[in-house]
Amino acid sequence: MAIESHLATAADAMSLRVRGLTRRYSASGSSWRKRVAVLAADDVIFEIPGGTTLALVGSSGSGKSTVARCVVRLEKPDAGEIWVGDTNIAQLGPGALAPFRTRIQMIFQDPATSMNSRMSAAEIIEEPLLIQRRGDRGQRRRRVAQLMEEVHLPSTALDRRALEFSGGQRQRIAIARALSLEPKLLVLDEAFTGLDFSTQKQVATLLLELQKAHALTYLLISHDLNLVARVAEWVAVMAGGKIVEQGPTPQIISRPVHKETRALLAAAQQLQSKRAAAQGASR
Amino acid sequence: MRNKGAAIILGFALVILHLAILFAGFIAPYDPAAQNRDLSYAPPTHLHFFDSSGFHLRPFVYASVPDFDAYHEDMSREYPVHFFTRGARYHLLWIFTEDIHLFGVDAPGRVLLLGTDLYGRDEFSRMVYGGQISLAAGLLATFITLTIATIVGMVSGYYGRWIDESLMGCSELFLSLPWFYFLIGVRAFLPLHLDPASTFLLLIAVIGAIGWARPARLVRGITLSARNRNYVLAARGFGGSDFYLLRRHVLPEIFGVLLTQAALLVPQYVAAEATLSFFGLGIGEPMASWGNMLSTLQQYNVLVSYHWLLAPALALVVTSVMYWMLADTLHHWLQSHSI
């Protein structure tokens, strides 16, 4: 299988195993009114071998973002286990969780809001190092410059403010920032959705490059099966908070079983033909 | 103030106002506490440029001579106005002792730009010194209010849930009390007669501690929206502490609001001090504040006959109008910058 070539540095790649992840939301404003519970994630189970990519797909409201936020521990799951390497981080307190903060990072959907537009590119990339007190000023600057290079952004752009960059460039900055603490697991929460098609391809190529270079494991959240097909080895389909189908990407795409999978495929094919037509027309 | 030129002029005017009051000792020709029973309720001395010998570039004044219940000018005695002249000693910026004044005339002439009060004290000097008290009260009380508002608002908006509800409930409580009644009420329960320094501190504490509710709500609103931004979540993902997140990502957002609020609160608090002192609940004699200088006007004969004693009211108006214009300018500037 093609997977072997991705596991070139399997020794330091980190796996992710999720068992029975459950998260409830209460929909009410005030803390003393009655709570109405919604099961955003319901007994979710999947596994990502180190150094590979698993795509969590589904339509909006299917619970994929909830799962992503739980994995990164932006939220605490109500039940279940999240095994990062050989530690279950699902219920860890802030103190015990701290070392894992550097190993797992998230890339957000909207590059405009995921960084403080008042800050410069250098300040944004430097922030994690600053918070974690890694090195002195000079060392941090050098690391920032190195990271900018890795994401193929010119070093002259370092002092420009975030809002002066295009969407694709901002995602690169976000990636550089995420990489600064040398994570082993990256959660990409709809990281491509805000970008136009050609930029998507560029960023996807960059991410694959980085994955090989640093033996990274990716959890990709998306609703675009075309993208998923090109980037992920594994796919898990979500609907109504549950995983309804999962397996290796080629298999799921060629032989979908669940109706949700079929619907997503149909949408993806429609989009693909539209793009092909547009490209054809522009020639 | 929508255009830049007007805003710059306003800025200059404000700076000059504050500098003049800061350097009250220099600007004022006389000691504000120096009494002169012979010159009780003297009207402002006129500045003349022409006399029997023609035009003089340097203005001069005539001696004021009491005449039944009024004063008239004695044309035989001329006193030219000198600038940067030596006069009564004072403390410059509370550290240096100086005796150079911006202007003055040789004794026994008196240049009383705004006349005198009952005790013959120079109203102009008292007004400039009084400005120190009134403006300082306004500025310090504003600082207290905004500090409380920032802390409460940020904690409330950031931590949410029961902390938010109880703090905002508290703010609603404070907002339910009629401000002035509350102010008087709190003042009423504190000792009425204290030494001037304690009174001043008490005053700014009371004024400052009451008005935090509305600015706190504004700060809370901004904190709430900032706290949910993705870059804050990202920073938290990097292990940022609450304190770091508040300081680095929330605080810069509220500066604009704080500035505008400050520009709105300062004149209100200056007026509050003036009002309290006017009624005898604030700064008392012999210290001058714009408020207590105006309290003699509660006697109708003074109000009608000695209108120059209304000068502090003019000072209050000028200060208030300038600060309101500043608030307006800041408001527009911030609106155009936040997009």
Next chain:
Amino acid sequence: MKYLASRLLRAILLLIGVSALCFLFMQMAPGNFFDEMRLNPQISPETIAALRSHYGLDEPLLYRYARWMIALFHGDFGYSIAYNSAVAPLLWERAKHTLLLTSTATFLVWVIGVPLGIVTATVRGRSLDKVVGTVNSFFLSVPEIVLALALLAVAVRWRIAPVGGIASFGSEEFSGWEKLRDLASHILLPVAILVLGGIPIVERHIRAGIAEALDTPYIQYARGLGIGRIRLLFRHALPLAANPAISLFGLSLASLLGGSLLVEAITGWPGLGSLVLEATLARDLYIVIGAIMLSATFMVAGNLVADLLLLAADPRIRAGEPDAK
């Protein structure tokens, strides 16, 4: 209905909070204020002792608070040494005068301010709007005490209106009509001060509300349909601008009892505000507490009424939409 209940509950909680705050104030008074009474030679030690036990001063805090609250409910606001009367009737007498003053002023402010706001909104940008805007900004920025003093000076100097009190000397002899004229002449000055200070706020709010309503696509569309300007204004724009106007009106209602302290004190109008001031200077603290409670209650009630008015006017709140306000 549920909304009503929750607002009512909130109001009650607020009042409890206010009373607790007031009670704490009383405890804050240096020593306790009976010490001040002790210094007064007119009051015998026996009287003080009797008052102390009557008010249960040697009992635990919560117990005293409960007693005080019960007393309040029975209308017992305490006793004033200076005025030699129970506090409650004193408060009520003065409160009536204040309400007379403020309702007159509020009525005038709205009767003048609303049309003014509507007119300036419709002639936005033209000279009338600019003039009114500047005058308003000026009056908004002038501190109330200066405004009051200025008008006082004018009234005294040019004998335009009598100053002080609510009736002239010997006015009990006047006929009904003359009494009214006398009252009007006495109320003129304080009302003028309140009105001059109040119109700018209302005018601005109304103007902003109407201007915003006129700018909505809904109105533009209606204009495109050829609907006349007057009809447009009254049947379409005005209802849209109703919300902020009602909120502001609620605020006006709420401040009926609490917004005129300064004016009363300066013009000598015998209202609740001037009473509070006198009492503060005379260290008659029961009056001060009573007045604060009364005005706060009024304010909370006023806000409640405002919320109810808003509820009645805006169907969105009734439907429970979160950002209807």
